[in-house]
Amino acid sequence: QRRGIPEGILADGKPPEAVASLATTALETTGRALVTRLSDEQFRVLEAAVEDAEAGATIERWSTSALVRSSSYERPSLEATVAIVTAGTVDGPVADEAQVVCEDAGATVDRIDDVGVAALDRILDQTDRIRSADVVVVAAGREGALPTVVAGLVDAPVIAIPVSSGYGHGGDGEAALAGMLQSCTVLSVVNIDAGFVAGAQASLVARAVDRAARTAERE
Amino acid sequence: QRRGIPEGILADGKPPEAVASLATTALETTGRALVTRLSDEQFRVLEAAVEDAEAGATIERWSTSALVRSSSYERPSLEATVAIVTAGTVDGPVADEAQVVCEDAGATVDRIDDVGVAALDRILDQTDRIRSADVVVVAAGREGALPTVVAGLVDAPVIAIPVSSGYGHGGDGEAALAGMLQSCTVLSVVNIDAGFVAGAQASLVARAVDRAARTAERE
Amino acid sequence: QRRGIPEGILADGKPPEAVASLATTALETTGRALVTRLSDEQFRVLEAAVEDAEAGATIERWSTSALVRSSSYERPSLEATVAIVTAGTVDGPVADEAQVVCEDAGATVDRIDDVGVAALDRILDQTDRIRSADVVVVAAGREGALPTVVAGLVDAPVIAIPVSSGYGHGGDGEAALAGMLQSCTVLSVVNIDAGFVAGAQASLVARAVDRAARTAERE
Amino acid sequence: QRRGIPEGILADGKPPEAVASLATTALETTGRALVTRLSDEQFRVLEAAVEDAEAGATIERWSTSALVRSSSYERPSLEATVAIVTAGTVDGPVADEAQVVCEDAGATVDRIDDVGVAALDRILDQTDRIRSADVVVVAAGREGALPTVVAGLVDAPVIAIPVSSGYGHGGDGEAALAGMLQSCTVLSVVNIDAGFVAGAQASLVARAVDRAARTAERE
Amino acid sequence: QRRGIPEGILADGKPPEAVASLATTALETTGRALVTRLSDEQFRVLEAAVEDAEAGATIERWSTSALVRSSSYERPSLEATVAIVTAGTVDGPVADEAQVVCEDAGATVDRIDDVGVAALDRILDQTDRIRSADVVVVAAGREGALPTVVAGLVDAPVIAIPVSSGYGHGGDGEAALAGMLQSCTVLSVVNIDAGFVAGAQASLVARAVDRAARTAERE
Amino acid sequence: QRRGIPEGILADGKPPEAVASLATTALETTGRALVTRLSDEQFRVLEAAVEDAEAGATIERWSTSALVRSSSYERPSLEATVAIVTAGTVDGPVADEAQVVCEDAGATVDRIDDVGVAALDRILDQTDRIRSADVVVVAAGREGALPTVVAGLVDAPVIAIPVSSGYGHGGDGEAALAGMLQSCTVLSVVNIDAGFVAGAQASLVARAVDRAARTAERE
Amino acid sequence: QRRGIPEGILADGKPPEAVASLATTALETTGRALVTRLSDEQFRVLEAAVEDAEAGATIERWSTSALVRSSSYERPSLEATVAIVTAGTVDGPVADEAQVVCEDAGATVDRIDDVGVAALDRILDQTDRIRSADVVVVAAGREGALPTVVAGLVDAPVIAIPVSSGYGHGGDGEAALAGMLQSCTVLSVVNIDAGFVAGAQASLVARAVDRAARTAERE
Amino acid sequence: QRRGIPEGILADGKPPEAVASLATTALETTGRALVTRLSDEQFRVLEAAVEDAEAGATIERWSTSALVRSSSYERPSLEATVAIVTAGTVDGPVADEAQVVCEDAGATVDRIDDVGVAALDRILDQTDRIRSADVVVVAAGREGALPTVVAGLVDAPVIAIPVSSGYGHGGDGEAALAGMLQSCTVLSVVNIDAGFVAGAQASLVARAVDRAARTAERE
Numbered sequence A, B, C, D, E, F, G, H: 001q002r003r004g005i006p007e008g009i010l011a012d013g014k015p016p017e018a019v020a021s022l023a024t025t026a027l028e029t030t031g032r033a034l035v036t037r038l039s040d041e042q043f044r045v046l047e048a049a050v051e052d053a054e055a056g057a058t059i060e061r062w063s064t065s066a067l068v069r070s071s072s073y074e075r076p077s078l079e080a081t082v083a084i085v086t087a088g089t090v091d092g093p094v095a096d097e098a099q100v101v102c103e104d105a106g107a108t109v110d111r112i113d114d115v116g117v118a119a120l121d122r123i124l125d126q127t128d129r130i131r132s133a134d135v136v137v138v139a140a141g142r143e144g145a146l147p148t149v150v151a152g153l154v155d156a157p158v159i160a161i162p163v164s165s166g167y168g169h170g171g172d173g174e175a176a177l178a179g180m181l182q183s184c185t186v187l188s189v190v191n192i193d194a195g196f197v198a199g200a201q202a203s204l205v206a207r208a209v210d211r212a213a214r215t216a217e218r219e
């Protein structure tokens, strides 16, 4: 539970039983677990294992992720907002990984979907919403231009996630990653499809913001 | 003089005398020559050689390019406009290669500089100008997002040039090239820094447009 | 329906129901949809969904692509011809993507297959046909030399599509892409297997040509 | 002056006069400028140009960077601390870029040098200092392991800079970049040698923290 | 049996019968065989074939590897210890390949699991155990920082194995490989997932150590 | 003097004295030496050293190569012809390396320059000459399409040399190399700019042809 | 039937019916066809189709290749020998592709298997056999060192085939390809796994040798 | 002085004064320093600085490396031999880095030069010498096949160094590195040109061997 982030378990490529066992161990020791890149079969085995492990435990599914929580776990509440922005529908599951981490960390999440740069008015229409967040996560595939455009509109730090939604040269997310690293604005980047990491990094910023507010209030 | 495009001579890496001799030969046989990626020294030698070769010949310098023309050469005139757009000042010499080819082919060129995506209002302010062109060339380095944004604003074909102006991962133009190939709008691409090729391709479109207009007029 | 191009839906990797729902939404809002990289199962589900969505709607299959049109949709007609050339039979489905976009945009398409550079007389025999087009699309895999050869024969702009039909070093289309970007003639390039994009770019050129002719006629 | 970050001017590869002119323009319009990757000659020309441009203007040199400020410019002051950590002496100039941005943005900077992972006690000895920062920047070359180790020790967000100080396979910063993107802890990354970007992103976090504190105080 | 290392047979991609036949041939001619990267089905066929080939032969399974030995084979015994260290559970099967080779070569193996660099106290707690080995093998995926940290703690030679357990940029083991090659300490490296090679190289060091001790004892 | 090929000495990056000493040693022991990638200064030092080493020795310069021969060396004569074909003038020095090896091995060389694929009639005009060779070497840069076209015209084996004459993506010869490896005809390839190797391989074919003829004549 | 090489049909990735139809067309027009990279199912469909197409046609299977011949086809006979050498058993199917082409072209083939460089005596034992060939094909995977060693032993031209039999960094044949291109002896190379191309190139050399012998005999 | 290895200082790219100051600091604190990749100018400045720093200090030059030692430093002596083998003369400076480390660590070094695989008898002639070493370092460029051949001949561990002595595809040492990682024998690898690291790793093995012998003697 270091840094307020739930333990992340990457299901991809592991046997369903192994995933379930890693998750229930985390549930028992830390009160929760976040499993990412789950297949339907892995989800079913996990669901059954969670039920067996603790009567009141809940399991919440977010496209390819699942958040498991003990009935005794009390989620913190942060005075901070994270905007999570996607370019297209294919970016959804990656953004969901980020969102579930932020919500679990206690941040307020404002999710803004489908505002890719091919039609600029869609993103420009959302400027005020994005500007009211303390930190912004932007997921985009193909050429990955959206984070640059968003960072040009807001004052808050932007964390960019390249998504592996293209095809051909650079289509596995490498074009988007390289573009984000080359951004002519200020932003920082996580690995391809690393929604979990971006959400966790945004949560750490939200926690720093929240801590500052609480400290100031106490004074 | 195939396709109305001047002979292109890439000076980079050649001895000044070799460049001058290739250019004066082209001058004598086709009435003109376009030399690209010239150093100052190569330019001086070329200038002298052109003077020697033909009394009335002119030499026009465009940043790193030079257009040599015989006094007897008559430039055609096309009923077509090419917009040439750059993201930043470092894209200038590459866009100049494109511009000199288009002008030599007889097209009207509308040059629009410094409208990179980090400040969207600059490009949005130019929408009408760009929309009035028959074909658009866009040069951009770093993440190379500008052609996608322009292609989202106009109806004409967009030809994108990735520029090698970055540093670090993908900074040699590879990030921009990959991003342009992955563009979520419709555009076509030339090689990194290939201003000459983009200008020539735009000229071919301008010639097709001009031909259609003249044919229709004759009918 | 921006730029006269049908909405493109990439089926590859999406559940059949998602593909069908994206396509019927496009059908209802824009009168048509072009679905690319369809499996047989995705096609069956799409076909049923289109039938359900609108009584008179038609669905046309082109190897791995499908064009869906409302009975009320009226296809425009352009005074412009696109030649679409392939090197070999494996380039067929990629060229089909390009062809269906061009036809839907209203251009006349002249399709010339199987004229790869290993037997030059086949392509030389077609010189006159290719020369009579306003814009040329060339799809080629392996070393991707065909677009360069075609661009050496014609006056119209050439748009090259690298095809992922090889094996070994560069066989995923990277050799063809790099070769086309390095072409010693003038041409522009789209991403590997991006038939849709090449067809759309050719349509934009055809529309510019058609617009010029109509404007001239009106004058 | 968007986002409180001084205009960044990359000197590398530009003629000294061009650098000086870009910097004095920024000085006149925004009151300051940060020039990075300066040679000695570029610095001398810049220094003279700044003197000419404004009597009271100051120029501060930080290894390869220079911060130019108008006498009328008032630096803000943020209630937030940025720790800047380096693995070895070769990381110094890159970390300096980050530091000068953070100081100019008004943050308190705590600089901790030469604590690379080959001798763990050096970094462990600094744990308390690093833990008292609101956000941490870590610059490391070769295998780039230091940011992961730091992120395992602190609760604040960590921004990692890969440095191009190696040789052989991956020695141009690519090994460090890939390692940081693969980090098994939570952190975000900027491009190779992009000290300016990392410093600016840390400043944005510091500004968010400061804003939260001031807002809470007002309430 | 050159160099005391069992014949290694890579099962991956071979038909089960071919694997079984290669292994039983090695069993008959050298008294043993080590098969790596076995599927469950390949294991079953191998098990049956070994039984058929020799009555008393044994087969030992180690995650994805299997060691086959004749009843007449006498394992040597070396006066040398190899420590085998892993960063996380996903590194287990690769480390198992190394361990089975070392044990078969006659070395004492001390296996230390799950001491990745994200939580430094776990590896620091094991310093004494690792220090008492004659040679150390370290398997780590993602950013592959563990071998560098271990090499900073011990005096013995360290052999590093990059593991392909990541995702995104460098996730196929390339980030770990590049990082290990760039290590700022002294270590040598084997190919991605090459547990067999690392174990064999460690065995050769153990044999050199053992030989020196025996020679000295005789003198 | 294995295989009838002169000792090849790569001058590039070596001190002039080291080059001269390697060459004179080869001269003394084998009667000749071929030095490639010579600078002007290296050539001058070599020339003087050869004169010093042997009174009657000759040195022949071929663009960047130099062939040194003892007065006592007797060049063999092969009943076989090698055609050496280049796409453009920049391919000259690489083709020269091949030519000097072939001539020194005793083959008849037919050199055909400047027949790149952008203007097909130039190469088609040379069909008969190329067809009368026993083996063909083709050097081409940029997209490297010429060897494929030549191999489609002749019956003899074709050996292709990719030349590093481009710029941008694949411009260092990688595009040409990949294209030649992907050729849809039959040919074999040597490394980028490896004129010496291609000439030597062609000489080995010429020697096999010559040997067959002589053997048959004797019978 | 250009150049005496049977039409090659790459089965991989094509529907069985398409493969069968391409092969029977070639059978009918040229008297034979060589199909490579066949699955078992594709082979069965092909076998049936050949039977249907022509009563007396034969089909010969060589691991993953199949040679189809009309009863009326008369294989030529060349006075030339090709040695085909493999490093290990995994190189077998690739070498088989080469062998079937050479035999069909009429050359005598001498096949030498399993002489990889890890045990030098195996290859040294075969020196005389290899030396008696007119041209040598060598297939090797992993580090691909065998062709260099063979080329050091013989006087005939060596054609090297890199095989994709490794794993990890460079394991897809890229390490072997790069090593062969860098060979410190003289050899030429074909693409990864391109047994067909290597066999065809060796056949062209054999044909040149045979032609020379016959011409000399006639004289 | 951890692990008995002198402090390594990489001179390349550092100002001569910085190199000298790092070296004299190391001299004063640890009694010695090894500076690698020195230019002539850096060497001169270093030499003067060492003289100034300590009257009796010595400086030994080894091609591009220099070993500095205090008069009070006592070199240990190990009962262990390291064979250092090179393929060609260009590998010399890299092997020298390894040799100076090993000698400074106290091992006996047996240096064997110029035994590349193109002429196998040279390496076979040295088999006995190589076999009598406790550990073997092999430096090779181009295709890097020599370490595999050596590892096939000896029982001791082999540490391979890829050298950046080639040109074209893979010529910067990447071909040799990939080939060594793919070796079909057992060996471990260091980064391209990393003679220092290979020598240090060999010294660690030599120290383990020496320790075992001394321990056994005491018992």
Ligand SMILES: Nc1ncnc2c1ncn2[C@@H]1O[C@H](COP(=O)(O)O)[C@@H](O)[C@H]1O
Residues within 6 Å of the ligand: A007, A008, A009, A010, A036, A037, A097, A194, A195, A196, A197, D184, D185, E088, E089, E090
């Ligand atoms: N989707 C994800 N992206 C990145 N890291 C993840 C993800 N899911 C889990 N992790 C992290 O991966 C590591 C788990 O590795 P493992 O021990 O192999 O399960 C932990 O550090 C997790 O926090």
Ligand SMILES: Nc1ncnc2c1ncn2[C@@H]1O[C@H](COP(=O)(O)O)[C@@H](O)[C@H]1O
Residues within 6 Å of the ligand: B007, B008, B009, B010, B036, B037, B097, B194, B195, B196, B197, C184, C185, F088, F089, F090
């Ligand atoms: N800047 C440029 N970019 C791309 N191609 C160019 C450029 N300048 C000249 N060329 C073309 O390069 C070829 C010249 O090749 P070369 O014969 O080597 O000078 C011709 O086809 C020119 O049209």
Ligand SMILES: Nc1ncnc2c1ncn2[C@@H]1O[C@H](COP(=O)(O)O)[C@@H](O)[C@H]1O
Residues within 6 Å of the ligand: A088, A089, A090, B184, B185, C007, C008, C009, C010, C036, C037, C097, C194, C195, C196, C197
């Ligand atoms: N075959 C194709 N190649 C390239 N782009 C396509 C293709 N099919 C659809 N598209 C485009 O991909 C985008 C669809 O993205 P998505 O929202 O993820 O379905 C749209 O811009 C389409 O026009």
Ligand SMILES: Nc1ncnc2c1ncn2[C@@H]1O[C@H](COP(=O)(O)O)[C@@H](O)[C@H]1O
Residues within 6 Å of the ligand: D088, D089, D090, E184, E185, H007, H008, H009, H010, H036, H037, H097, H194, H195, H196, H197
């Ligand atoms: N030639 C070399 N190859 C590899 N590492 C070296 C070399 N020379 C010095 N080093 C190491 O590089 C590090 C020095 O880094 P720096 O602090 O930048 O001088 C130390 O760990 C040295 O042991």
Ligand SMILES: [Mg+2]
Residues within 6 Å of the ligand: A087, A116, A117, A140, A141, A142, A143, A144, A145, A146, B184
């Ligand atoms: Mg996007």
Ligand SMILES: [Mg+2]
Residues within 6 Å of the ligand: A184, B087, B116, B117, B140, B141, B142, B143, B144, B145, B146
């Ligand atoms: Mg840009």
Ligand SMILES: [Mg+2]
Residues within 6 Å of the ligand: C087, C116, C117, C140, C141, C142, C143, C144, C145, C146, F184
């Ligand atoms: Mg092709």
Ligand SMILES: [Mg+2]
Residues within 6 Å of the ligand: D087, D116, D117, D140, D141, D142, D143, D144, D145, D146, E184
């Ligand atoms: Mg570091």
Ligand SMILES: [Mg+2]
Residues within 6 Å of the ligand: D184, E087, E116, E117, E140, E141, E142, E143, E144, E145, E146
């Ligand atoms: Mg790890």
Ligand SMILES: [Mg+2]
Residues within 6 Å of the ligand: C184, F087, F116, F117, F140, F141, F142, F143, F144, F145, F146
């Ligand atoms: Mg060419």
Ligand SMILES: [Mg+2]
Residues within 6 Å of the ligand: G087, G116, G117, G140, G141, G142, G143, G144, G145, G146, H184
């Ligand atoms: Mg091999």
Ligand SMILES: [Mg+2]
Residues within 6 Å of the ligand: G184, H087, H116, H117, H140, H141, H142, H143, H144, H145, H146
């Ligand atoms: Mg070598």
